[in-house]
Amino acid sequence: MAAAPEGSSVSRDLTHDAEAGASSLDDESDRAELRDRYYGLMQELRVLVTGVQVLLAFLLTVPFAQRFVELDESQQAWFGAALTCATCSVIAFVTPAAMHRIGKRTARGDRLALSIVTTRIGLFFLGLAMLLSFAVVVDFLYHGIVPALLVASITTVMVGAWVVLPFATRIFDRD
Numbered sequence: 001m002a003a004a005p006e007g008s009s010v011s012r013d014l015t016h017d018a019e020a021g022a023s024s025l026d027d028e029s030d031r032a033e034l035r036d037r038y039y040g041l042m043q044e045l046r047v048l049v050t051g052v053q054v055l056l057a058f059l060l061t062v063p064f065a066q067r068f069v070e071l072d073e074s075q076q077a078w079f080g081a082a083l084t085c086a087t088c089s090v091i092a093f094v095t096p097a098a099m100h101r102i103g104k105r106t107a108r109g110d111r112l113a114l115s116i117v118t119t120r121i122g123l124f125f126l127g128l129a130m131l132l133s134f135a136v137v138v139d140f141l142y143h144g145i146v147p148a149l150l151v152a153s154i155t156t157v158m159v160g161a162w163v164v165l166p167f168a169t170r171i172f173d174r175d
Contacts, residue, residue: 031108034108034109034112035108037112038096038100038108038111038112038115041096041112041115041116041119042096042097042100044119045093045094045096045097045119048093048119048122048123048126049090049093049094052086052089052090052093052122052126052129053090055086055126055129055130055133056083056086056087056089056090059079059082059083059086059129059133060083062079063079070140071136071140074139075136075139075140078132078135078136078139079132079133079136081128081132082128082129082132082133082136083129085125085126085128085129085132086125086126086129086133088121088122088125089122089123089125089126089129090122091122092118092119092121092122092125093118093119093122093126095114095115095118095122096111096114096115096118096119099111099114099115100115123162127158127162130154130158131151131154131155131158134150134151134154135147135151138150138151
């Protein structure tokens with residue numbers, strides 16, 4: 001990325017600067033950049049929250065299904081953990097919207113930084129909820145080593161897609 005010409009009032013192109021953290025932006029001079037990043041994050045969360053709410057709604061109805069009583073104690077414990085994680089995920093994903101409506105308007109950088117953190121926390125809980133839900137189902141359907149292999153496979157795919165791939169794009173963007 002080319003630096004701004006000397007004497008220019010713009011020291012860097014924040015829109016394309018992946019390294020410009022939200023907390024390093026100034027609430028006044030970087031107001032448009034903060035607003036753009038925050039609204040972009042809010043758009044991402046609108047998509048995520050819908051999916052997580054569907055997952056949570058499904059998890060909330062499962063105990064009322066006839067075959068739920070066939071789950072053993074460990075499967076019921078995993079289900080309870082999945083339900084708890086899905087609920088925590090919804091809370092974390094909705095937190096930026098609450099901060100946007102209730103938080104101090106002039107603390108744009110702080111709101112954005114905290115919103116990014118809560119989004120990452122929400123993704124963590126969403127991943128756990130998905131893995132635990134998947135584990136309950138495959139453990140109910142299969143026996144022996146098959147459930148462990150399936151959960152390990154899905155965990156590997158999830159970590160690859162949600163952690164390794166984003167970090168890899170950061171590394172390749174520096175070139």
